[in-house]
Amino acid sequence: MALNLVFLGPPGAGKGSIAEAIVKKYGLAHISTGELIRAEVAAKTALGKRLEKIINAGNLVSNEDAKSLVENKVGGLKKKGNFKGIIFDGYPRSLVQAGGFEELLGKFNEKISAVVYIESSEEQIVKRLSARWHCPKCKKDYNMIFGPPKLKGKCDIDGAKIVRREDDEPEIIKKRYRVFLEETAPVIGFFEKKGLLKKYDGNAPLRESIARAEKIVAPLLMQP
Ligand code: AMP
Numbered sequence: 028m029a030l031n032l033v034f035l036g037p038p039g040a041g042k043g044s045i046a047e048a049i050v051k052k053y054g055l056a057h058i059s060t061g062e063l064i065r066a067e068v069a070a071k072t073a074l075g076k077r078l079e080k081i082i083n084a085g086n087l088v089s090n091e092d093a094k095s096l097v098e099n100k101v102g103g104l105k106k107k108g109n110f111k112g113i114i115f116d117g118y119p120r121s122l123v124q125a126g127g128f129e130e131l132l133g134k135f136n137e138k139i140s141a142v143v144y145i146e147s148s149e150e151q152i153v154k155r156l157s158a159r160w161h162c163p164k165c166k167k168d169y170n171m172i173f174g175p176p177k178l179k180g181k182c183d184i185d186g187a188k189i190v191r192r193e194d195d196e197p198e199i200i201k202k203r204y205r206v207f208l209e210e211t212a213p214v215i216g217f218f219e220k221k222g223l224l225k226k227y228d229g230n231a232p233l234r235e236s237i238a239r240a241e242k243i244v245a246p247l248l249m250q251p
Contacts, residue, residue: 030055030112030247031137033119033128035215036145037207038200039152039159040229041236045145046116048237049244056104059116063096064088083193085202087210090123098131105135112140125214141247142218143240145229149204156200160189 030053034042043059050057064082067075078088087093097118104110119125132138158171162182169176169189176183194203218224227239 028250029110029137030140030244031115031132032112032140032244032247033115033142033218034117034145035142035211035218036229037147037149037152037211038203039156040145040147041155041233042116042145044233045229045237045240046114049240050114052241053244053248054111056111056113057116058097058100058104058113058118060093060096060118060120061116063100067096083199085194085199085206087120087206090121090127093118093120093124094127094131098134101132101135101137105137113137119214121210122213122217125217139218139223140250141225141243142223143243144215144224144226145236145240146226147229151230152204153197153200156195157197159195160191162187162189 032049032055034046036042043061046057046059049055061082064075064078068079068082069075074092078092081088097115101113104113119128129139154172158173160169160171161167162169162185164187165182165184167182167184169182176189178186180189181187182189193199215224215226225243227243229236229239231239
């Protein structure tokens, strides 16, 4: 039986890094809708050009666009074979997406195993996201508090000028947090009512937060 997990939490809760650690350990696939959208933007596709302004302003893209990106990706992963399950990082992010998610997975004979909600305070996420920079050339990530580059503002690997994601600017972070409270927070209750919700306190250093997530995920793998 495949393990399909939804990771929920405000921007900066660590969903992406935690998902990355868990998929590596358990051989799962990782679908980040934010990454899928940024890939479209980077490839300058018609869709990417349309979505770029929306994400840079801190708003959600339409439910239709988000759903079709996820649906294509799930279809591709199922075709590949050796399917062990998926961590959905950043989807569903609205009640409309949540309401249609079981049906979407059902098309591929899959279902949601659990929804993991990573609780994080606003203070914590603003601190985390403002510290998050990367090299636009080689994509190496830098945390300006815990792991800044050796030379100020320059990538350790290729010397390129490091940058912040446009939507990680402080004003846009606040906007994204408001959008989370308005659009995504109701999704938590939606899955709680279905008995699928598992939550934990994510106000901890990343390594500890990963350990807490693993404590939730490991027993799910034992289930028949
Ligand atoms: P993330 O990398 O998860 O923080 O996502 C970056 C941005 O992509 C978000 O601020 C939204 O603009 C957009 N996005 C990601 N996932 C979704 C989704 N499920 N629905 C709508 N917009 C999304």
